[in-house]
Amino acid sequence: MELGEVVRRLEIESLYAEYGHCLDADRLEEWPDFFTEDCAYRVISAENFEAGLPLGIIYATSRNMLVDRVMALRRANIYEPQRYRHLIANIRPLNGTTWQDDGTGLDLSANFIVVRIMQDGAASLFATGRYVDRIVRHDGAWKFARKDAVLDSRQIDTLLAIPI
Amino acid sequence: MDRHVPAWPQEGNSRVPYRMFSDPDVYRAELDRVFLGPTWQFLVLADELPAPGDYKTTFLGETPVIVTRGADGRVHAMVNRCAHRGNLVCLKHQGHAEALTCVYHSWSYDLDGNLKSVAFRRGIGGKGGMPDSFRLEDHGLRKLRTDDFAGLVFGTLSPDAPPLADYIGNLIGARIGRVLHGKPKILGTTSQILHNNWKLYVENVKDTYHATLLHTFFTTFRVSRLTAGGGVLIAEGGGNHASYTRGKHDTVGREGSDKLYADIQSMRDGLRLADPRLLDSVEEFGDDVTVQILSVFPNFVLQQINNSIALRLVLPKGPAETELQWIYLGFADDDAAMTERRLLQSNLVGPAGYVSMEDGAVGGFVQRAIVGSENECSILEMGGHEHASQETRTTEASIRGFWQAYRPLMGL
Ligand code: FES
Ligand SMILES: [Fe+2]
Numbered sequence: 001m002e003l004g005e006v007v008r009r010l011e012i013e014s015l016y017a018e019y020g021h022c023l024d025a026d027r028l029e030e031w032p033d034f035f036t037e038d039c040a041y042r043v044i045s046a047e048n049f050e051a052g053l054p055l056g057i058i059y060a061t062s063r064n065m066l067v068d069r070v071m072a073l074r075r076a077n078i079y080e081p082q083r084y085r086h087l088i089a090n091i092r093p094l095n096g097t098t099w100q101d102d103g104t105g106l107d108l109s110a111n112f113i114v115v116r117i118m119q120d121g122a123a124s125l126f127a128t129g130r131y132v133d134r135i136v137r138h139d140g141a142w143k144f145a146r147k148d149a150v151l152d153s154r155q156i157d158t159l160l161a162i163p164i
Numbered sequence: 165m166d167r168h169v170p171a172w173p174q175e176g177n178s179r180v181p182y183r184m185f186s187d188p189d190v191y192r193a194e195l196d197r198v199f200l201g202p203t204w205q206f207l208v209l210a211d212e213l214p215a216p217g218d219y220k221t222t223f224l225g226e227t228p229v230i231v232t233r234g235a236d237g238r239v240h241a242m243v244n245r246c247a248h249r250g251n252l253v254c255l256k257h258q259g260h261a262e263a264l265t266c267v268y269h270s271w272s273y274d275l276d277g278n279l280k281s282v283a284f285r286r287g288i289g290g291k292g293g294m295p296d297s298f299r300l301e302d303h304g305l306r307k308l309r310t311d312d313f314a315g316l317v318f319g320t321l322s323p324d325a326p327p328l329a330d331y332i333g334n335l336i337g338a339r340i341g342r343v344l345h346g347k348p349k350i351l352g353t354t355s356q357i358l359h360n361n362w363k364l365y366v367e368n369v370k371d372t373y374h375a376t377l378l379h380t381f382f383t384t385f386r387v388s389r390l391t392a393g394g395g396v397l398i399a400e401g402g403g404n405h406a407s408y409t410r411g412k413h414d415t416v417g418r419e420g421s422d423k424l425y426a427d428i429q430s431m432r433d434g435l436r437l438a439d440p441r442l443l444d445s446v447e448e449f450g451d452d453v454t455v456q457i458l459s460v461f462p463n464f465v466l467q468q469i470n471n472s473i474a475l476r477l478v479l480p481k482g483p484a485e486t487e488l489q490w491i492y493l494g495f496a497d498d499d500a501a502m503t504e505r506r507l508l509q510s511n512l513v514g515p516a517g518y519v520s521m522e523d524g525a526v527g528g529f530v531q532r533a534i535v536g537s538e539n540e541c542s543i544l545e546m547g548g549h550e551h552a553s554q555e556t557r558t559t560e561a562s563i564r565g566f567w568q569a570y571r572p573l574m575g576l
Contacts, residue, residue, distance in 0.1 A: 055352020
């Protein structure tokens with residue numbers, strides 16, 4: 001493995017770690033900064049994803065839409081206090097791609113488990129799935145140009161407020 | 165209800181005892197009397213089963229049901245319970261099959277539920293097998309009546325349910341027709357588990373009063389006003405309704421403050437969406453109705469919010485648990501821009517919807533709050549005591565209509 005790839009892998013590892021920590025620490029205002037300006041972000045069930053059905057539980061086609069999502073969560077939407085704990089692992093290139101960066105970005109897949117903790121302390125396995133992502137190098141940092149959080153289950157417990 | 169359930173409050177439909185949402189006896193009774201009673205319940209979109217042999221499974225209440233496209237090209241529905249010893253016949257959510265064969269002992273049914281073969285019916289080597297008196301034609305799957313309205317297939321197990329078109333009625337039927345104006349194309353599905361009785365969600369759907377109060381997204385971002393014209397249509401009998409809001413389809417960045425909301429903080433702050441494309445809607449239905457929420461008793465909902473169209477099915481899963489299934493629709497002749505518009509507007513609804521996520525939680529809040537208060541009642545007096553159509557949304561008339569339809573079925 002050439003040194004460039006080792007460095008790239010570590011950078012990407014760190015990107016996902018920071019992404020999960022940002023959401024879990026309720027630093028939602030910083031969450032859109034992980035994305036490019038013209039990003040696409042979806043939370044979608046595996047059932048829809050695999051059937052080629054486009055519908056997302058969240059469906060955004062710009063970073064500004066993510067900014068709006070956070071603003072709505074802070075100012076408009078009503079939901080019980082809750083936190084997430086993300087575990088993100090098994091990061092690897094999407095099938096048919098490599099860790100090589102040809103300058104246009106990388107296609108990645110990563111698994112996630114999200115535990116949701118309610119204000120009374122009740123913790124539950126809220127979501128499992130995989131990210132199907134495209135990252136690009138922008139101003140010296142990796143950003144998500146596309147992120148699909150593909151949920152294994154079609155069922156959402158109660159509601160989905162905080163992004164995955 | 166016969167068993168030690170106190171009489172309904174004398175105020176009638178403007179009071180609902182909280183036990184209606186938590187009592188296991190009430191729940192058990194309504195599975196029989198409402199869901200297996202003389203009501204029509206949504207099963208599938210006819211277009212979900214395009215070819216003979218296509219099938220899907222669903223529920224009448226908690227009773228599992230198979231819906232098929234038969235060899236005759238018609239939609240059939242049967243209880244998903246083998247006539248032999250009760251095993252589930254179809255295990256998959258949806259699929260395609262030439263025949264319906266139970267895995268347990270291989271009894272096999274045709275696509276309309278008639279028993280066609282019994283494994284080892286004549287025994288093996290002259291030993292065992294079914295007695296000669298056993299007749300295949302006496303042991304089919306239990307069949308539902310099915311009927312189609314505007315491409316929506318409904319089913320019932322009751323011979324007493326009136327014809328579907330009469331059950332829906334002209335008033336509400338016309339409001340279904342205005343939304344389903346083309347060949348539907350499914351954009352996706354989702355589902356929510358709600359920790360509340362199914363009737364709390366149905367009441368929420370019929371509750372035109374809460375919309376701008378619980379859901380503050382539109383007012384926070386200044387895109388709607390309670391003063392916008394609208395009202396609620398309630399079918400005779402009370403059970404079916406359609407509420408509507410009139411407006412313009414150019415709601416992005418609406419200027420000008422509304423006196424009613426002068427005291428809302430965000431109006432003074434001037435909050436604006438950074439990317440308001442999800443509010444970019446086009447006139448699709450030719451009548452300036454921007455929002456229409458429609459229900460068919462007991463558990464079917466058709467929603468049009470701008471250009472976001474969805475079917476919702478409210479499935480009971482116990483006295484205090486409900487599955488809310490969503491099917492989001494476009495139409496076969498939508499162009500790419502229209503599909504994208506519908507997908508963006510779908511952010512408004514569903515489990516993470518800007519104007520619906522609260523509905524997923526509020527029923528659970530009620531469910532938690534009523535513990536120990538089973539003999540106390542909720543108050544449904546907004547807009548009076550009747551359950552007739554009104555030209556306002558600040559009313560609970562359509563919720564009273566639900567109870568008007570529900571109580572006779574339950575003997576309450
Ligand atoms: S239970 Fe179905 S064949 Fe025996
Ligand atoms: Fe609502």
